[in-house]
Amino acid sequence: MFPALDIDIRPGSGLGIFEIGASLWNILHILHRHQEAFPQVDVKYDPDSSVLTPIILHLRPHLDLLFSSKNQRLHTICLRRLRDPNPPVVLRYKDTILSSIDQVLRRSGVNRTFGPTYAGEDLKYPGLWFSFEEDGLGEGIKGNQAEDRGQVVKRVFVSQKPLDGSDRDALDEVIESPTMAGEVAKAVVKIHVGITLFFHPIGSTEPLHIRLGETTAQDLTVDLGPPSRKHYKDDDRMTIHLTSNANEEDRGYFYNYFQHGLDFLISGNSHIVRKVIVHTNIPGTPQFQRYKRCIWELEGQPEDDEDDSPPRRHFSDRFETISHFLNPRGPPPSMPLDRTADDEGVTLANPTTRLYGYDGIVLEVTDSSHVVSLTLF
Structure with a gap:
Protein backbone atom coordinates (compact mmCIF):
# COMPACT_ATOMS: atom_id res chain seq x y z
CA MET A 1 0.00 0.00 0.00
CA GLN A 160 -0.56 32.52 -11.57
CA LYS A 161 -3.51 34.84 -11.25
CA PRO A 162 -3.66 37.12 -14.30
CA LEU A 163 -3.05 40.79 -13.55
CA ASP A 164 -5.70 42.02 -16.00
CA GLY A 165 -8.26 39.27 -15.62
CA SER A 166 -7.43 37.58 -18.94
CA ASP A 167 -6.23 34.01 -19.37
CA ARG A 168 -2.45 33.53 -19.25
CA ASP A 169 -0.81 31.69 -22.11
CA ALA A 170 0.97 28.47 -21.14
CA LEU A 171 4.13 29.73 -22.86
CA ASP A 172 4.22 33.11 -21.11
CA GLU A 173 7.03 33.88 -18.69
CA VAL A 174 6.17 33.83 -15.00
CA ILE A 175 5.35 37.17 -13.41
CA GLU A 176 7.72 38.15 -10.61
CA SER A 177 6.55 36.57 -7.37
CA PRO A 178 7.66 36.50 -3.70
CA THR A 179 9.29 33.08 -4.13
CA MET A 180 11.92 34.74 -6.38
CA ALA A 181 13.09 37.25 -3.74
CA GLY A 182 16.87 37.36 -3.41
CA GLU A 183 17.53 35.32 -6.55
CA VAL A 184 19.53 36.59 -9.53
CA ALA A 185 17.22 38.04 -12.20
CA LYS A 186 19.91 38.92 -14.75
CA ALA A 187 23.70 39.12 -15.12
CA VAL A 188 25.44 41.63 -17.38
CA VAL A 189 28.93 40.51 -18.42
CA LYS A 190 31.66 42.98 -19.47
CA ILE A 191 34.89 41.61 -20.88
CA HIS A 192 38.03 42.55 -18.87
CA VAL A 193 35.80 44.23 -16.30
CA GLY A 194 33.54 41.75 -14.52
CA ILE A 195 29.87 40.99 -14.00
CA THR A 196 26.90 42.95 -12.67
CA LEU A 197 24.12 40.98 -10.96
CA PHE A 198 20.53 42.21 -10.73
CA PHE A 199 18.27 40.59 -8.14
CA HIS A 200 14.56 40.04 -7.52
CA PRO A 201 12.55 42.04 -6.71
CA ILE A 202 13.60 44.01 -9.78
CA GLY A 203 13.89 47.75 -9.22
CA SER A 204 13.95 47.62 -5.44
CA THR A 205 17.39 46.07 -4.90
CA GLU A 206 20.76 47.51 -5.82
CA PRO A 207 22.81 45.66 -8.47
CA LEU A 208 25.97 43.94 -7.33
CA HIS A 209 29.22 44.67 -9.22
CA ILE A 210 31.86 41.94 -9.15
CA ARG A 211 35.12 43.09 -10.72
CA LEU A 212 37.99 40.98 -11.96
CA GLY A 213 41.17 41.72 -10.07
CA GLU A 214 39.34 43.77 -7.42
CA THR A 215 36.52 41.85 -5.71
CA THR A 216 37.77 39.63 -2.90
CA ALA A 217 36.56 36.31 -1.54
CA GLN A 218 35.41 38.16 1.55
CA ASP A 219 33.38 40.55 -0.62
CA LEU A 220 31.62 37.58 -2.23
CA THR A 221 30.77 36.09 1.14
CA VAL A 222 29.36 39.40 2.40
CA ASP A 223 27.32 40.12 -0.75
CA LEU A 224 26.25 36.62 -1.87
CA GLY A 225 26.57 34.67 1.36
CA PRO A 226 28.78 31.61 1.89
CA PRO A 227 29.30 29.58 -1.30
CA SER A 228 27.44 26.32 -1.84
CA ARG A 229 30.82 24.67 -2.14
CA LYS A 230 34.46 25.73 -1.93
CA HIS A 231 37.16 23.61 -3.50
CA TYR A 232 40.73 24.04 -4.59
CA LYS A 233 41.59 23.98 -8.27
CA ASP A 234 43.13 20.59 -8.98
CA ASP A 235 42.77 20.37 -12.77
CA ASP A 236 45.82 21.97 -14.41
CA ARG A 237 45.35 20.46 -17.87
CA MET A 238 44.56 23.85 -19.46
CA THR A 239 47.79 25.46 -18.19
CA ILE A 240 49.65 23.85 -21.08
CA HIS A 241 48.00 26.43 -23.33
CA LEU A 242 49.22 29.43 -21.30
CA THR A 243 51.64 31.74 -23.10
CA SER A 244 53.42 32.48 -19.80
CA ASN A 245 53.93 30.76 -16.47
CA ALA A 246 52.76 33.76 -14.44
CA ASN A 247 49.83 31.94 -12.82
CA GLU A 248 51.15 28.39 -12.68
CA GLU A 249 52.11 28.62 -9.00
CA ASP A 250 48.84 30.29 -7.97
CA ARG A 251 46.50 27.27 -8.03
CA GLY A 252 43.61 29.20 -6.57
CA TYR A 253 40.25 27.93 -5.38
CA PHE A 254 36.63 28.04 -6.52
CA TYR A 255 33.57 29.49 -4.88
CA ASN A 256 30.59 27.63 -6.37
CA TYR A 257 27.18 29.30 -6.14
CA PHE A 258 25.03 26.59 -7.73
CA GLN A 259 21.83 28.40 -6.71
CA HIS A 260 22.86 31.45 -8.78
CA GLY A 261 24.44 29.61 -11.73
CA LEU A 262 27.85 31.11 -10.98
CA ASP A 263 31.42 30.05 -10.20
CA PHE A 264 34.30 32.27 -9.14
CA LEU A 265 37.97 31.31 -9.36
CA ILE A 266 39.86 33.11 -6.62
CA SER A 267 43.60 33.65 -6.38
CA GLY A 268 45.23 31.50 -3.71
CA ASN A 269 47.74 34.28 -3.07
CA SER A 270 45.75 37.51 -3.13
CA HIS A 271 42.24 36.01 -2.60
CA ILE A 272 40.92 38.23 -5.40
CA VAL A 273 38.51 37.06 -8.13
CA ARG A 274 40.42 35.92 -11.24
CA LYS A 275 37.64 34.30 -13.28
CA VAL A 276 33.85 34.25 -13.40
CA ILE A 277 31.92 31.33 -14.94
CA VAL A 278 28.25 31.78 -15.87
CA HIS A 279 26.04 28.74 -16.58
CA THR A 280 23.09 28.51 -18.98
CA ASN A 281 21.66 25.17 -17.71
CA ILE A 282 20.59 23.67 -21.03
CA PRO A 283 18.66 20.35 -20.92
CA GLY A 284 20.48 17.41 -22.46
CA THR A 285 23.97 18.74 -21.72
CA PRO A 286 26.37 17.24 -19.13
CA GLN A 287 26.09 20.31 -16.87
CA PHE A 288 22.27 20.33 -16.78
CA GLN A 289 20.88 20.76 -13.25
CA ARG A 290 24.28 21.18 -11.62
CA TYR A 291 23.66 24.92 -11.74
CA LYS A 292 20.57 27.08 -11.91
CA ARG A 293 20.15 28.99 -15.16
CA CYS A 294 21.75 32.43 -14.96
CA ILE A 295 20.17 34.80 -17.49
CA TRP A 296 23.27 36.51 -18.88
CA GLU A 297 23.83 39.32 -21.34
CA LEU A 298 27.23 40.03 -22.90
CA GLU A 299 27.77 43.78 -23.20
CA GLY A 300 29.99 45.35 -25.86
CA GLN A 301 31.67 48.72 -26.06
CA PRO A 302 29.43 51.80 -26.39
CA GLU A 303 29.63 53.65 -29.70
CA ASP A 304 30.53 56.93 -28.00
CA ASP A 305 30.60 58.60 -24.58
CA GLU A 306 26.90 59.47 -24.84
CA ASP A 307 25.76 55.94 -25.68
CA ASP A 308 23.83 54.75 -22.62
CA SER A 309 22.61 51.54 -24.28
CA PRO A 310 25.67 49.65 -25.54
CA PRO A 311 25.08 46.59 -27.75
CA ARG A 312 24.47 43.24 -26.06
CA ARG A 313 24.18 39.60 -26.96
CA HIS A 314 22.08 37.20 -24.92
CA PHE A 315 22.41 33.69 -23.52
CA SER A 316 19.86 32.37 -26.03
CA ASP A 317 21.66 33.75 -29.10
CA ARG A 318 23.37 31.21 -31.31
CA PHE A 319 27.13 30.84 -31.07
CA GLU A 320 27.64 32.29 -34.56
CA THR A 321 25.91 35.52 -33.51
CA ILE A 322 27.92 35.86 -30.31
CA SER A 323 31.18 34.93 -32.06
CA HIS A 324 30.68 37.62 -34.71
CA PHE A 325 29.96 40.07 -31.90
CA LEU A 326 33.27 39.17 -30.25
CA ASN A 327 35.33 38.89 -33.42
CA PRO A 328 33.84 39.75 -36.84
CA ARG A 329 36.78 38.04 -38.57
CA GLY A 330 35.51 34.63 -37.55
CA PRO A 331 35.67 32.15 -34.67
CA PRO A 332 39.02 30.99 -33.31
CA PRO A 333 40.14 27.34 -33.38
CA SER A 334 38.21 25.22 -30.90
CA MET A 335 39.02 22.42 -28.48
CA PRO A 336 36.65 19.47 -27.85
CA LEU A 337 35.61 18.78 -24.26
CA ASP A 338 33.89 15.60 -23.09
CA ARG A 339 32.59 16.20 -19.57
CA THR A 340 31.39 12.58 -19.32
CA ALA A 341 34.83 11.08 -19.99
CA ASP A 342 35.49 10.51 -16.27
CA ASP A 343 31.95 9.37 -15.46
CA GLU A 344 31.02 6.01 -16.98
CA GLY A 345 27.55 6.19 -15.46
CA VAL A 346 26.46 9.15 -17.64
CA THR A 347 25.19 8.50 -21.16
CA LEU A 348 24.14 11.42 -23.37
CA ALA A 349 23.40 11.69 -27.07
CA ASN A 350 25.88 14.59 -27.45
CA PRO A 351 28.27 14.63 -24.49
CA THR A 352 31.00 16.65 -26.25
CA THR A 353 31.11 20.43 -26.31
CA ARG A 354 33.71 22.76 -27.81
CA LEU A 355 35.72 25.55 -26.20
CA TYR A 356 36.31 28.79 -28.10
CA GLY A 357 38.77 31.28 -26.62
CA TYR A 358 38.64 35.04 -27.27
CA ASP A 359 40.36 37.98 -25.67
CA GLY A 360 39.19 37.82 -22.06
CA ILE A 361 36.43 35.25 -22.55
CA VAL A 362 35.90 31.54 -23.29
CA LEU A 363 32.65 30.06 -24.62
CA GLU A 364 31.62 26.44 -24.17
CA VAL A 365 29.36 25.51 -27.10
CA THR A 366 27.17 22.52 -27.97
CA ASP A 367 26.87 20.84 -31.37
CA SER A 368 23.62 22.76 -31.84
CA SER A 369 25.45 26.10 -31.42
CA HIS A 370 24.15 26.93 -27.95
CA VAL A 371 26.44 28.46 -25.34
CA VAL A 372 26.51 26.19 -22.28
CA SER A 373 28.77 28.43 -20.21
CA LEU A 374 30.77 31.63 -20.43
CA THR A 375 34.09 32.13 -18.65
CA LEU A 376 35.33 35.65 -18.04
CA PHE A 377 38.99 36.19 -17.14
Whole structure:
Protein backbone atom coordinates (compact mmCIF):
# COMPACT_ATOMS: atom_id res chain seq x y z
CA MET A 1 0.00 0.00 0.00
CA PHE A 2 1.40 3.37 -1.05
CA PRO A 3 1.34 6.26 1.46
CA ALA A 4 -1.22 8.92 0.55
CA LEU A 5 -0.11 12.04 -1.26
CA ASP A 6 -1.61 14.76 0.94
CA ILE A 7 -1.58 18.11 -0.89
CA ASP A 8 -3.30 21.46 -0.56
CA ILE A 9 -4.45 23.91 -3.24
CA ARG A 10 -3.33 27.54 -3.11
CA PRO A 11 -4.98 29.28 -6.09
CA GLY A 12 -2.48 31.36 -8.02
CA SER A 13 0.30 30.36 -5.64
CA GLY A 14 0.99 26.64 -5.52
CA LEU A 15 0.03 23.05 -4.87
CA GLY A 16 1.49 21.00 -2.04
CA ILE A 17 5.26 21.53 -1.78
CA PHE A 18 5.40 23.30 -5.15
CA GLU A 19 5.32 27.10 -5.48
CA ILE A 20 4.52 28.90 -8.71
CA GLY A 21 7.59 30.88 -9.77
CA ALA A 22 10.12 28.50 -8.21
CA SER A 23 13.09 27.66 -10.43
CA LEU A 24 13.55 24.33 -12.17
CA TRP A 25 16.84 23.90 -10.27
CA ASN A 26 15.10 24.37 -6.91
CA ILE A 27 12.20 22.07 -7.75
CA LEU A 28 14.47 19.23 -8.87
CA HIS A 29 16.40 19.53 -5.61
CA ILE A 30 13.13 19.41 -3.68
CA LEU A 31 12.14 16.26 -5.57
CA HIS A 32 15.50 14.70 -4.76
CA ARG A 33 14.77 15.24 -1.05
CA HIS A 34 11.32 13.66 -1.41
CA GLN A 35 12.21 10.57 -3.43
CA GLU A 36 9.92 8.40 -1.33
CA ALA A 37 6.90 10.42 -2.50
CA PHE A 38 8.14 11.01 -6.07
CA PRO A 39 10.34 8.02 -6.99
CA GLN A 40 10.16 8.59 -10.76
CA VAL A 41 10.66 11.95 -12.48
CA ASP A 42 10.62 12.31 -16.26
CA VAL A 43 12.12 15.47 -17.79
CA LYS A 44 10.51 16.38 -21.11
CA TYR A 45 11.68 19.12 -23.48
CA ASP A 46 12.20 19.91 -27.16
CA PRO A 47 15.76 18.83 -28.09
CA ASP A 48 15.63 20.88 -31.30
CA SER A 49 15.36 24.15 -29.34
CA SER A 50 16.81 23.10 -26.01
CA VAL A 51 18.13 26.53 -24.94
CA LEU A 52 14.62 28.04 -25.10
CA THR A 53 12.29 25.11 -24.55
CA PRO A 54 9.42 24.79 -22.11
CA ILE A 55 10.22 21.93 -19.74
CA ILE A 56 7.75 19.50 -18.20
CA LEU A 57 8.52 17.41 -15.15
CA HIS A 58 6.19 14.41 -15.15
CA LEU A 59 5.84 12.92 -11.66
CA ARG A 60 4.05 9.66 -12.21
CA PRO A 61 1.18 9.22 -12.05
CA HIS A 62 -0.37 12.40 -10.69
CA LEU A 63 1.60 15.56 -11.42
CA ASP A 64 2.90 17.53 -14.39
CA LEU A 65 4.96 20.65 -13.72
CA LEU A 66 5.39 23.09 -16.62
CA PHE A 67 8.37 25.48 -16.58
CA SER A 68 8.78 28.59 -18.71
CA SER A 69 11.29 28.49 -21.56
CA LYS A 70 13.49 31.50 -20.75
CA ASN A 71 13.67 31.74 -16.96
CA GLN A 72 12.97 28.04 -16.27
CA ARG A 73 10.41 28.87 -13.58
CA LEU A 74 7.35 26.90 -12.57
CA HIS A 75 4.44 28.25 -14.59
CA THR A 76 1.62 25.72 -14.25
CA ILE A 77 0.91 22.68 -12.07
CA CYS A 78 -1.43 19.94 -13.29
CA LEU A 79 -2.85 17.33 -10.90
CA ARG A 80 -4.38 14.36 -12.67
CA ARG A 81 -5.75 10.86 -12.09
CA LEU A 82 -7.32 11.75 -8.76
CA ARG A 83 -8.79 8.26 -8.47
CA ASP A 84 -5.52 6.39 -9.09
CA PRO A 85 -4.65 4.64 -5.79
CA ASN A 86 -0.92 4.28 -6.54
CA PRO A 87 -0.47 6.42 -4.52
CA PRO A 88 -3.85 7.70 -3.31
CA VAL A 89 -4.34 11.47 -3.33
CA VAL A 90 -5.90 13.61 -0.61
CA LEU A 91 -6.62 17.05 -2.02
CA ARG A 92 -7.41 19.91 0.37
CA TYR A 93 -8.42 23.55 0.17
CA LYS A 94 -7.91 25.34 3.48
CA ASP A 95 -9.70 23.11 6.00
CA THR A 96 -11.84 21.27 3.46
CA ILE A 97 -11.02 17.89 1.90
CA LEU A 98 -12.02 18.15 -1.77
CA SER A 99 -10.99 14.71 -2.95
CA SER A 100 -9.73 11.47 -1.42
CA ILE A 101 -9.87 7.75 -2.05
CA ASP A 102 -13.29 7.80 -0.34
CA GLN A 103 -14.54 11.14 -1.66
CA VAL A 104 -15.09 11.96 -5.32
CA LEU A 105 -14.66 15.58 -6.43
CA ARG A 106 -17.57 16.59 -8.66
CA ARG A 107 -18.73 19.80 -10.33
CA SER A 108 -21.20 20.38 -7.48
CA GLY A 109 -18.38 20.10 -4.91
CA VAL A 110 -16.28 22.67 -6.75
CA ASN A 111 -19.23 25.06 -6.91
CA ARG A 112 -19.96 24.54 -3.24
CA THR A 113 -16.36 25.24 -2.17
CA PHE A 114 -15.30 28.00 -4.56
CA GLY A 115 -18.60 29.59 -5.49
CA PRO A 116 -19.92 30.67 -8.89
CA THR A 117 -17.74 31.43 -11.88
CA TYR A 118 -18.18 32.13 -15.57
CA ALA A 119 -20.00 29.55 -17.64
CA GLY A 120 -17.94 27.05 -19.62
CA GLU A 121 -17.14 23.41 -20.14
CA ASP A 122 -14.55 23.71 -17.38
CA LEU A 123 -14.68 25.63 -14.12
CA LYS A 124 -12.09 28.42 -14.15
CA TYR A 125 -11.24 30.68 -11.24
CA PRO A 126 -8.34 33.14 -10.88
CA GLY A 127 -5.24 30.96 -10.64
CA LEU A 128 -7.25 27.73 -10.58
CA TRP A 129 -8.93 25.52 -13.19
CA PHE A 130 -10.95 22.30 -12.90
CA SER A 131 -11.23 20.11 -16.00
CA PHE A 132 -13.63 17.23 -16.55
CA GLU A 133 -11.58 15.58 -19.30
CA GLU A 134 -8.68 13.19 -18.77
CA ASP A 135 -5.65 14.37 -20.76
CA GLY A 136 -7.82 15.80 -23.52
CA LEU A 137 -9.81 12.60 -24.09
CA GLY A 138 -13.39 13.31 -24.99
CA GLU A 139 -12.53 16.62 -26.65
CA GLY A 140 -15.56 17.78 -28.56
CA ILE A 141 -18.04 15.75 -26.50
CA LYS A 142 -20.04 18.63 -25.13
CA GLY A 143 -23.78 18.10 -25.02
CA ASN A 144 -25.37 18.72 -21.65
CA GLN A 145 -22.32 17.73 -19.62
CA ALA A 146 -21.71 21.33 -18.58
CA GLU A 147 -25.03 21.22 -16.76
CA ASP A 148 -24.29 17.90 -15.05
CA ARG A 149 -23.61 18.68 -11.38
CA GLY A 150 -22.36 15.13 -10.93
CA GLN A 151 -19.48 15.47 -13.43
CA VAL A 152 -16.25 14.11 -11.95
CA VAL A 153 -13.18 16.34 -11.92
CA LYS A 154 -10.36 14.66 -13.82
CA ARG A 155 -7.64 17.34 -13.71
CA VAL A 156 -6.83 20.36 -11.56
CA PHE A 157 -4.57 23.20 -12.77
CA VAL A 158 -2.87 25.86 -10.67
CA SER A 159 -1.17 28.86 -12.29
CA GLN A 160 -0.56 32.52 -11.57
CA LYS A 161 -3.51 34.84 -11.25
CA PRO A 162 -3.66 37.12 -14.30
CA LEU A 163 -3.05 40.79 -13.55
CA ASP A 164 -5.70 42.02 -16.00
CA GLY A 165 -8.26 39.27 -15.62
CA SER A 166 -7.43 37.58 -18.94
CA ASP A 167 -6.23 34.01 -19.37
CA ARG A 168 -2.45 33.53 -19.25
CA ASP A 169 -0.81 31.69 -22.11
CA ALA A 170 0.97 28.47 -21.14
CA LEU A 171 4.13 29.73 -22.86
CA ASP A 172 4.22 33.11 -21.11
CA GLU A 173 7.03 33.88 -18.69
CA VAL A 174 6.17 33.83 -15.00
CA ILE A 175 5.35 37.17 -13.41
CA GLU A 176 7.72 38.15 -10.61
CA SER A 177 6.55 36.57 -7.37
CA PRO A 178 7.66 36.50 -3.70
CA THR A 179 9.29 33.08 -4.13
CA MET A 180 11.92 34.74 -6.38
CA ALA A 181 13.09 37.25 -3.74
CA GLY A 182 16.87 37.36 -3.41
CA GLU A 183 17.53 35.32 -6.55
CA VAL A 184 19.53 36.59 -9.53
CA ALA A 185 17.22 38.04 -12.20
CA LYS A 186 19.91 38.92 -14.75
CA ALA A 187 23.70 39.12 -15.12
CA VAL A 188 25.44 41.63 -17.38
CA VAL A 189 28.93 40.51 -18.42
CA LYS A 190 31.66 42.98 -19.47
CA ILE A 191 34.89 41.61 -20.88
CA HIS A 192 38.03 42.55 -18.87
CA VAL A 193 35.80 44.23 -16.30
CA GLY A 194 33.54 41.75 -14.52
CA ILE A 195 29.87 40.99 -14.00
CA THR A 196 26.90 42.95 -12.67
CA LEU A 197 24.12 40.98 -10.96
CA PHE A 198 20.53 42.21 -10.73
CA PHE A 199 18.27 40.59 -8.14
CA HIS A 200 14.56 40.04 -7.52
CA PRO A 201 12.55 42.04 -6.71
CA ILE A 202 13.60 44.01 -9.78
CA GLY A 203 13.89 47.75 -9.22
CA SER A 204 13.95 47.62 -5.44
CA THR A 205 17.39 46.07 -4.90
CA GLU A 206 20.76 47.51 -5.82
CA PRO A 207 22.81 45.66 -8.47
CA LEU A 208 25.97 43.94 -7.33
CA HIS A 209 29.22 44.67 -9.22
CA ILE A 210 31.86 41.94 -9.15
CA ARG A 211 35.12 43.09 -10.72
CA LEU A 212 37.99 40.98 -11.96
CA GLY A 213 41.17 41.72 -10.07
CA GLU A 214 39.34 43.77 -7.42
CA THR A 215 36.52 41.85 -5.71
CA THR A 216 37.77 39.63 -2.90
CA ALA A 217 36.56 36.31 -1.54
CA GLN A 218 35.41 38.16 1.55
CA ASP A 219 33.38 40.55 -0.62
CA LEU A 220 31.62 37.58 -2.23
CA THR A 221 30.77 36.09 1.14
CA VAL A 222 29.36 39.40 2.40
CA ASP A 223 27.32 40.12 -0.75
CA LEU A 224 26.25 36.62 -1.87
CA GLY A 225 26.57 34.67 1.36
CA PRO A 226 28.78 31.61 1.89
CA PRO A 227 29.30 29.58 -1.30
CA SER A 228 27.44 26.32 -1.84
CA ARG A 229 30.82 24.67 -2.14
CA LYS A 230 34.46 25.73 -1.93
CA HIS A 231 37.16 23.61 -3.50
CA TYR A 232 40.73 24.04 -4.59
CA LYS A 233 41.59 23.98 -8.27
CA ASP A 234 43.13 20.59 -8.98
CA ASP A 235 42.77 20.37 -12.77
CA ASP A 236 45.82 21.97 -14.41
CA ARG A 237 45.35 20.46 -17.87
CA MET A 238 44.56 23.85 -19.46
CA THR A 239 47.79 25.46 -18.19
CA ILE A 240 49.65 23.85 -21.08
CA HIS A 241 48.00 26.43 -23.33
CA LEU A 242 49.22 29.43 -21.30
CA THR A 243 51.64 31.74 -23.10
CA SER A 244 53.42 32.48 -19.80
CA ASN A 245 53.93 30.76 -16.47
CA ALA A 246 52.76 33.76 -14.44
CA ASN A 247 49.83 31.94 -12.82
CA GLU A 248 51.15 28.39 -12.68
CA GLU A 249 52.11 28.62 -9.00
CA ASP A 250 48.84 30.29 -7.97
CA ARG A 251 46.50 27.27 -8.03
CA GLY A 252 43.61 29.20 -6.57
CA TYR A 253 40.25 27.93 -5.38
CA PHE A 254 36.63 28.04 -6.52
CA TYR A 255 33.57 29.49 -4.88
CA ASN A 256 30.59 27.63 -6.37
CA TYR A 257 27.18 29.30 -6.14
CA PHE A 258 25.03 26.59 -7.73
CA GLN A 259 21.83 28.40 -6.71
CA HIS A 260 22.86 31.45 -8.78
CA GLY A 261 24.44 29.61 -11.73
CA LEU A 262 27.85 31.11 -10.98
CA ASP A 263 31.42 30.05 -10.20
CA PHE A 264 34.30 32.27 -9.14
CA LEU A 265 37.97 31.31 -9.36
CA ILE A 266 39.86 33.11 -6.62
CA SER A 267 43.60 33.65 -6.38
CA GLY A 268 45.23 31.50 -3.71
CA ASN A 269 47.74 34.28 -3.07
CA SER A 270 45.75 37.51 -3.13
CA HIS A 271 42.24 36.01 -2.60
CA ILE A 272 40.92 38.23 -5.40
CA VAL A 273 38.51 37.06 -8.13
CA ARG A 274 40.42 35.92 -11.24
CA LYS A 275 37.64 34.30 -13.28
CA VAL A 276 33.85 34.25 -13.40
CA ILE A 277 31.92 31.33 -14.94
CA VAL A 278 28.25 31.78 -15.87
CA HIS A 279 26.04 28.74 -16.58
CA THR A 280 23.09 28.51 -18.98
CA ASN A 281 21.66 25.17 -17.71
CA ILE A 282 20.59 23.67 -21.03
CA PRO A 283 18.66 20.35 -20.92
CA GLY A 284 20.48 17.41 -22.46
CA THR A 285 23.97 18.74 -21.72
CA PRO A 286 26.37 17.24 -19.13
CA GLN A 287 26.09 20.31 -16.87
CA PHE A 288 22.27 20.33 -16.78
CA GLN A 289 20.88 20.76 -13.25
CA ARG A 290 24.28 21.18 -11.62
CA TYR A 291 23.66 24.92 -11.74
CA LYS A 292 20.57 27.08 -11.91
CA ARG A 293 20.15 28.99 -15.16
CA CYS A 294 21.75 32.43 -14.96
CA ILE A 295 20.17 34.80 -17.49
CA TRP A 296 23.27 36.51 -18.88
CA GLU A 297 23.83 39.32 -21.34
CA LEU A 298 27.23 40.03 -22.90
CA GLU A 299 27.77 43.78 -23.20
CA GLY A 300 29.99 45.35 -25.86
CA GLN A 301 31.67 48.72 -26.06
CA PRO A 302 29.43 51.80 -26.39
CA GLU A 303 29.63 53.65 -29.70
CA ASP A 304 30.53 56.93 -28.00
CA ASP A 305 30.60 58.60 -24.58
CA GLU A 306 26.90 59.47 -24.84
CA ASP A 307 25.76 55.94 -25.68
CA ASP A 308 23.83 54.75 -22.62
CA SER A 309 22.61 51.54 -24.28
CA PRO A 310 25.67 49.65 -25.54
CA PRO A 311 25.08 46.59 -27.75
CA ARG A 312 24.47 43.24 -26.06
CA ARG A 313 24.18 39.60 -26.96
CA HIS A 314 22.08 37.20 -24.92
CA PHE A 315 22.41 33.69 -23.52
CA SER A 316 19.86 32.37 -26.03
CA ASP A 317 21.66 33.75 -29.10
CA ARG A 318 23.37 31.21 -31.31
CA PHE A 319 27.13 30.84 -31.07
CA GLU A 320 27.64 32.29 -34.56
CA THR A 321 25.91 35.52 -33.51
CA ILE A 322 27.92 35.86 -30.31
CA SER A 323 31.18 34.93 -32.06
CA HIS A 324 30.68 37.62 -34.71
CA PHE A 325 29.96 40.07 -31.90
CA LEU A 326 33.27 39.17 -30.25
CA ASN A 327 35.33 38.89 -33.42
CA PRO A 328 33.84 39.75 -36.84
CA ARG A 329 36.78 38.04 -38.57
CA GLY A 330 35.51 34.63 -37.55
CA PRO A 331 35.67 32.15 -34.67
CA PRO A 332 39.02 30.99 -33.31
CA PRO A 333 40.14 27.34 -33.38
CA SER A 334 38.21 25.22 -30.90
CA MET A 335 39.02 22.42 -28.48
CA PRO A 336 36.65 19.47 -27.85
CA LEU A 337 35.61 18.78 -24.26
CA ASP A 338 33.89 15.60 -23.09
CA ARG A 339 32.59 16.20 -19.57
CA THR A 340 31.39 12.58 -19.32
CA ALA A 341 34.83 11.08 -19.99
CA ASP A 342 35.49 10.51 -16.27
CA ASP A 343 31.95 9.37 -15.46
CA GLU A 344 31.02 6.01 -16.98
CA GLY A 345 27.55 6.19 -15.46
CA VAL A 346 26.46 9.15 -17.64
CA THR A 347 25.19 8.50 -21.16
CA LEU A 348 24.14 11.42 -23.37
CA ALA A 349 23.40 11.69 -27.07
CA ASN A 350 25.88 14.59 -27.45
CA PRO A 351 28.27 14.63 -24.49
CA THR A 352 31.00 16.65 -26.25
CA THR A 353 31.11 20.43 -26.31
CA ARG A 354 33.71 22.76 -27.81
CA LEU A 355 35.72 25.55 -26.20
CA TYR A 356 36.31 28.79 -28.10
CA GLY A 357 38.77 31.28 -26.62
CA TYR A 358 38.64 35.04 -27.27
CA ASP A 359 40.36 37.98 -25.67
CA GLY A 360 39.19 37.82 -22.06
CA ILE A 361 36.43 35.25 -22.55
CA VAL A 362 35.90 31.54 -23.29
CA LEU A 363 32.65 30.06 -24.62
CA GLU A 364 31.62 26.44 -24.17
CA VAL A 365 29.36 25.51 -27.10
CA THR A 366 27.17 22.52 -27.97
CA ASP A 367 26.87 20.84 -31.37
CA SER A 368 23.62 22.76 -31.84
CA SER A 369 25.45 26.10 -31.42
CA HIS A 370 24.15 26.93 -27.95
CA VAL A 371 26.44 28.46 -25.34
CA VAL A 372 26.51 26.19 -22.28
CA SER A 373 28.77 28.43 -20.21
CA LEU A 374 30.77 31.63 -20.43
CA THR A 375 34.09 32.13 -18.65
CA LEU A 376 35.33 35.65 -18.04
CA PHE A 377 38.99 36.19 -17.14
